[in-house]
Amino acid sequence: MSENKSLTVDLKIPLKVESLIGVSALTFSHWLPLGKDKGIKHSESGMDLNFWFEIEATWWASKPTEDEIKNHRNVLAHYILCEVNVTHINSKLAVYMLDNQSNDFSEEEKNL
Structure with missing residues (x-):
C-alpha cells in the first residue's frame, strides 16, 4: 500500500478588476488581512x-x-x-x- 504525501504551493495572485476608475485592485474598507497569521x-x-x-x-x-x-478608509490591494x-x-x-519537474515530457506523458 502506498503512503500518502502532501503538497504545499505558495501563490501570488494578481487581481484584475474592471472598475470606473480603471484600477486593477480590490478595495477594502477599514480592513485587510495583513500577514499569513x-x-x-x-x-x-x-x-x-x-x-x-x-x-x-x-x-x-x-x-x-x-x-x-x-487609518486608511479604502485600501486598494493589487495582489x-x-x-x-x-x-x-x-x-x-x-x-x-x-x-518530472521540467517540461521535457515524452509524447506518452504529454497525452496523460
Whole structure:
C-alpha cells in the first residue's frame, strides 16, 4: 500500500478588476488581512487554503506602513497571496511529480 504525501504551493495572485476608475485592485474598507497569521483560511476535501496580503500589495503612489494603513478608509490591494496545501497525494504521484519537474515530457506523458 502506498503512503500518502502532501503538497504545499505558495501563490501570488494578481487581481484584475474592471472598475470606473480603471484600477486593477480590490478595495477594502477599514480592513485587510495583513500577514499569513491573519489570513482567511478555508479547508475542504483534503485541501487547505490560506489567503492574505502583504503590505506591499497596497503600495501605489505611496508606501504606507502597517500602522499607517489602519487609518486608511479604502485600501486598494493589487495582489493576494495564497498558500495551498493538498493532502493525501499518492506517494507514487508525488515521486512522479518530483522526477518530472521540467517540461521535457515524452509524447506518452504529454497525452496523460
